[in-house]
Each structure stands twice: as C-alpha cells, then as structure tokens.
Amino acid sequence: MxxxxxxxxxxxxxxxxxxxxxxxxxxxxxxxxxxxxxxxxxxxxxxxxxxxxxxxAMVGFGASITDASADLIQQLPAHARAALLDELFGRDGDGIGLSFARLTIGASDFSRRHYTLDDTPDNAPDPTLAHFSIAPNLADVVPVTRAALAINPQLKVMASPWSAPAWMKSNRSLIQGTLDPAAYDAFARYLLRYVDAMDGQGIPIWALTVQNEPDFEPSSYPGMRLNAPARARFIGQHLGPLLAARGAASPMLFDWDHNWSKPEEPLAVLADPDARRYVDAVAWHCYEGSPDAQSPVHAAYPDKDVYMTECSGGDWEPLRSGGLVLQARRLIIDSVRHDARGVLFWNLALDPQGGPHAGGCGTCRGVVTIDPASGQVTRTDDYTALAHASRFVPPGAHRxxxxxxxxxxxxxxxxxxxxxxxxxxxxxxxxxxxxxxxxxxxxxxxxxxxxxxxxxxxxxxxx
Incomplete structure (x- = not known):
C-alpha cells in the first residue's frame, strides 16, 4: 500500500x-x-x-444540533468546547468545515423531555401565542449554534418541528395525531415566531420545513402526521403567504423532510399550484428507499432544489456490515450525484449510550461521541464520511x-x-x-x- x-x-x-x-x-x-x-x-x-x-452549487455538509447534542457540547469545559467547535465548523488546521446545520423546533426524540415552544396549562388554546418562548433552548442550543456561526459565518441553519403544540392537534397530544385545520393559521405564526426569536438571538434561520417525517406517527416521542393534501393546504393558504409577505428576509421553505421511499408525497404537494409557488426545495431522509428517488422529483420541478436533511449512523444493518463506506457512498456520493445541494447527518453529538433521548432511537450514534463523565470526544464513522467532503468542498463549489x-x-x-x-x-x-x-x-x-x-x-x- x-x-x-x-x-x-x-x-x-x-x-x-x-x-x-x-x-x-x-x-x-x-x-x-x-x-x-x-x-x-x-x-x-x-x-x-x-x-x-x-x-x-453546493451549500455544504453538516449535522443537526439537537437538544442532546447541544447539551453534551455545553457540558464540556470551555477550552474543550471551543476546540471541538473549531474543529467541526472551522477550516483552519484540522477543521472539517461543516457549513450546514439543522435545529429542532421544540423537542425531538433526542431531547431530555417532550415539549414545544407554546405549551399551555391543560392544553388550553393560545391563538395569540402568549405562552410562546424559546426558553428551553437558551442554555444549550442557542449558545452552541451561535458559537458555530461565529466560527463559520457561512453556516446555513434550517429548522424543523417534530410536533405542533398539543392544543393545535387533533388528539391534543404531542404524541401522534395531526394538525387541526382550525389551527393552521396559529401554527404558521408559531413557526415564524420561532424564526424571529432565533434571529433575535443572532441565529438567522435560512430554511424551514413544516414537519419532520410527516408520514410517520411515532409512539414514544413527539410527532405529527401531515399528509400531502394537508401540507399543500397549509403551505398554499397559510404559511406561504406569510413567508411571501416578508420578502427577501423570509427563510426558504422545504417540503417533505422524509424518506426516499415516497416521492409521490412531495410530487403531490408540488402539483398544487398554490403550494408550489412557495416551496423552494424538497428535503429527504435516508431510512427507506434509495437516493435515486431524488432525481425524478427534481427533473419534474427543476426549479426546486434538493437536500438530504437527515440520516443517522447507528448499530443496525446494513450499517453494521457496510460501515463507513456504505454511509459515504449513499450520502456523500449518491445523494449528491442525485442533485442534493446539502447533506445533513442526524445528531452532531451523542453520549456513549446513544443519548440522551426520550423515546425513539436507542441505537443511533452522533457524528462525535462525548462522554459526559470524562469529557472524552470520539470521532465516529459519520464524522469521517462528512470530513471526506466538508473539509475539501466549500460552499459555492459545483458538482x-x-x-x-x-x-x-x-x-x-x-x-x-x-x-x-x-x-x-x-x-x-x-x-x-x-x-x-x-x-x-x-x-x-x-x-x-x-x-x-x-x-x-x-x-x-x-x-
């Protein structure tokens, strides 16, 4: 050799x-x-x-700054935290230059508790969003994301909700259910209130999706089914016009944010002329199907960009046997060959037990593993796969x-x-x-x- x-x-x-x-x-x-x-x-x-x-043209490569990830990074001593963030988001020295990140609007499974940003006593309706607050993010997600932006001002930050507040949902629960049509207007304003609140913290939200994995109702963590007709109505009649009214300051809007296995879902939203005018891109996850699903959707609507917005490494087949090369081939190579402008792995950091999490995946891994007891940081195969692209391909490069x-x-x-x-x-x-x-x-x-x-x-x- x-x-x-x-x-x-x-x-x-x-x-x-x-x-x-x-x-x-x-x-x-x-x-x-x-x-x-x-x-x-x-x-x-x-x-x-x-x-x-x-x-x-490439936006970049990165991962999600989940509650779990931010919590673990914030627990590191200040010098170790600064060194790790410099390595992840910087381009000098050994930095791998991550330039794309995702935040969760409220809790995901990788949070210590289930919550949204407008929870009310007894799920009482709050149409004026009087209870809205990003306080749950102020101790960890906000400072970590702000530090990443200070290192890499080109960092593009997108955000996705796992569930609307329970008072907006058909079953009045963060677990399962769907968005009550009577709450479409309130939910649209809720998403934009988040954008404004994060901007006030020095974190510009570059893109939104309306729902993480809208074709799935998880039983152990916040989620919400929102099928294509519902998303089209919500986007076309509620969120889209509010975004358009903001003009150039508006974040972009991505549809779908779910697996390669159901391209008919984003195609149905894009077939709706009212919704289509507000959708900038289609976002994909990796857990079912294959990357070649991305290209026919892009070919049908070539003005709509493509992004891979979630894929976790972990201890399951085929990852266990395929290892680093499988992850790199599917996400860094095949997803980009099928038009993706950006690629996001899931958690930026998890602990050695694959947490902290409240429900959901117990066998996922982060891009790095942080042992909160010792402060030791271990770089996983997902780190390596990302670095093989992110360290060498800056934003603005062209495939x-x-x-x-x-x-x-x-x-x-x-x-x-x-x-x-x-x-x-x-x-x-x-x-x-x-x-x-x-x-x-x-x-x-x-x-x-x-x-x-x-x-x-x-x-x-x-x-």
Missing part, C-alpha cells in the same frame, strides 16, 4: 493529494503519498470528469459530471470556487480496485484498498 507522508509534503505541482480512510480504521483521513498527474490513460475502471458540465459507478467503485466530483478539483471515491468491494481518473488533458491512476474511501484534490493544468 502507498506509504504515509506528512500533510506538509503534499503540495507539489503535477500531483493529486490523497486522503484515505478504511472500514477497518487502519487509516482514518490519513494523508497518503500523492498520485502523479500525467497523460490520461483509461483503465477498465475509469473515472471521466467533465469539469465543463457544472451541476448544482460536475463524472462517470457512473463501476465494479463497486463510486465517485462524485467537484470544482471549487478557486478552480481546484475534488474527487471523492468509495471502493465497496472487499478487494483493492485500481482505476484511472481523467480531467481534461491530465489524469492519474490509483489503487484503493478494499472497503475504503478516498478524497483526491488537484489543480488543473492549463488547457
């Missing part, structure tokens, strides 16, 4: 720099000896890059056309704003694969170990 060298020795011209990770953890974001750029010669496995065919997968070798290619090239390649095969790369009049060849992931960067030669 190619010998390891120091990062400082990797800057020579006419070379492609290489960083390697393996499922076995023998290598993790390890700088390797560079590949020599020369005349391109195609091998049976060939990656052909067409830098003259730019696709979507460019490149060859389809061959013999278990998948790839995605980018041109950065400075013209530099980035290529992420995954080898899912259990054995090494040798492949060629051609970018215009130059190229290189490389052998990736079995079940491994690599990022290549280089500067193109003049035409």
């Amino acid at each position: 190619t010998a390891l060298v120091s990062a400082s020795a990797l800057g020579a011209s006419r070379q492609a720099r290489v960083w390697l990770s393996t499922n076995s953890h023998q290598y993790t974001l390890a700088p390797m000896a560079p590949a020599t750029l020369g005349e391109p010669h195609a091998l049976p496995i060939a990656v052909e890059i067409d830098a003259g065919s730019p696709q979507q 460019v056309a490149s060859s389809a997968a061959m013999d278990g070798v998948d790839n995605v290619a980018f041109v950065n704003p400075d013209g530099g090239r980035v290529l992420v390649v995954a080898n899912s095969a259990p054995v090494p694969r040798t492949f060629s790369v051609r970018d215009g009049n130059q190229g290189f060849r490389y052998t990736l170990p079995g079940r491994s992931l690599a990022t290549f960067t280089w500067t193109p030669s003049p035409p």
